[in-house]
Amino acid sequence: MRDLFDRIIKNKGPLGKWASQAEGYFVFPKLEGPISNRMKFKGKEVITWSVNDYLGLANNPEIRKVDADAAAEYGSAYPMGARMMSGHTDLHEQLENELAAFVDKESSYLLNFGYQGILSTVDTLVSKDDVIVYDIDAHACIVDGVRLHIGKRFTYKHNDIESLEKNLQRATKVAEQTGGGILVISEGVFGMRGQQGRLKEIVALKQKYNFRFLVDDAHGFGTLGENGKGTGDEQGVQDQIDVYFATFAKSMASTGAFVAADKEIIDYLKYNMRSQMFAKSLQMQLVKGALKRLDMLRTRPEFKLKLWKNVSALQNGLKKRGFDIGTTQSCVTPVYLKGSIPVAMSLVKDLRENYGIFCSIVVYPVIPKGLILLRLIPTATHTLDDVKITLEAFSGIREKLENGTYLRLSEAIMNSLKS
Numbered sequence: 001m002r003d004l005f006d007r008i009i010k011n012k013g014p015l016g017k018w019a020s021q022a023e024g025y026f027v028f029p030k031l032e033g034p035i036s037n038r039m040k041f042k043g044k045e046v047i048t049w050s051v052n053d054y055l056g057l058a059n060n061p062e063i064r065k066v067d068a069d070a071a072a073e074y075g076s077a078y079p080m081g082a083r084m085m086s087g088h089t090d091l092h093e094q095l096e097n098e099l100a101a102f103v104d105k106e107s108s109y110l111l112n113f114g115y116q117g118i119l120s121t122v123d124t125l126v127s128k129d130d131v132i133v134y135d136i137d138a139h140a141c142i143v144d145g146v147r148l149h150i151g152k153r154f155t156y157k158h159n160d161i162e163s164l165e166k167n168l169q170r171a172t173k174v175a176e177q178t179g180g181g182i183l184v185i186s187e188g189v190f191g192m193r194g195q196q197g198r199l200k201e202i203v204a205l206k207q208k209y210n211f212r213f214l215v216d217d218a219h220g221f222g223t224l225g226e227n228g229k230g231t232g233d234e235q236g237v238q239d240q241i242d243v244y245f246a247t248f249a250k251s252m253a254s255t256g257a258f259v260a261a262d263k264e265i266i267d268y269l270k271y272n273m274r275s276q277m278f279a280k281s282l283q284m285q286l287v288k289g290a291l292k293r294l295d296m297l298r299t300r301p302e303f304k305l306k307l308w309k310n311v312s313a314l315q316n317g318l319k320k321r322g323f324d325i326g327t328t329q330s331c332v333t334p335v336y337l338k339g340s341i342p343v344a345m346s347l348v349k350d351l352r353e354n355y356g357i358f359c360s361i362v363v364y365p366v367i368p369k370g371l372i373l374l375r376l377i378p379t380a381t382h383t384l385d386d387v388k389i390t391l392e393a394f395s396g397i398r399e400k401l402e403n404g405t406y407l408r409l410s411e412a413i414m415n416s417l418k419s
């Protein structure tokens, strides 16, 4: 037998093993100053393309005032206890009613965090006899919800309807034996590469197969559909989504989440969802803040219009310059380049320090070896000038990538990162 910590100390995990070279720079970077298009990184101003504040609400003065007034009125504790016990209020109920109406569902239920909320939603919707069929590229919170399921589960190839159908056939066979049902799960917008889930084609399969459909619309809520009602609305199939989920952590620029469905289903979740039954209720500052943000979505289309103006300028500009931005159908803007991890690190360092551009970098094992994904999130706070500077910077780094500058720099940079 060994000490429990032996393994932990020896093997820091797939990301943890890079900590000494990457921490504080590529991972756990500190972006400082008010959340906006320009923030500070290591004391220097950078154009920030890595914050999911799509509508630019994070620092909207009207919203900041509502947040501050609610904090002054209620403090950060109220209400105490789980919703079911002592943490329920009229305002929680009002927010749920307004959210449900906004996404065209009968009812909704607040969740403290998106991650734990959807994990627990998946867990609550299925019993051991049921079968889950989900997109292989689904977010970790869905994967972890599926992990709690003790019955059968199948993945289908990313956004591949033929593969989904094959797996629905397998799931149907299992469910017929167990007497259970089938839950299909997709994201509304896949946050890494930006494709929309093929919700329209997925719901069309309901003609042939008996299943219920859960959509995680973290990136679609606020950015797609009428007034930001989400990807289901954008594709005209919101009424076919049985359980709709979105977080407040992106377009709403806050913390919390919600799940919406028919009243009977939400009532069941209220009485059975462990993440909410055994955790403190969402604090009032977040509830009042969410009511205000939702009102902004409903009544202030200019934020979404400005967002999409920036998205178009950035994505069209990148395409015009010959960059590969994959098959995004959303605000999420991936730029695919070729290079090793050390090359990617030196490129990103140059981009941040010499061009003043801060975006996220994704490498193997999240994407195939030899590819570098720079992920840009346009927001309503960006300007066309930001876009222009960024496009020029990208042309600059591509030239250096192609002439081998980063390959030569990569070794030196690996050594100097911590100094």
Ligand SMILES: Cc1ncc(COP(=O)(O)O)c(C=O)c1O
Pocket (backbone or CB within 6 Å): 113, 114, 115, 116, 118, 139, 141, 187, 191, 216, 218, 219, 247, 248, 249, 255, 256, 257
């Ligand atoms: C698709 C998706 N679902 C859920 C979450 C989790 O949301 P939260 O940050 O509210 O926990 C995220 C956030 O990264 C996400 O991208």
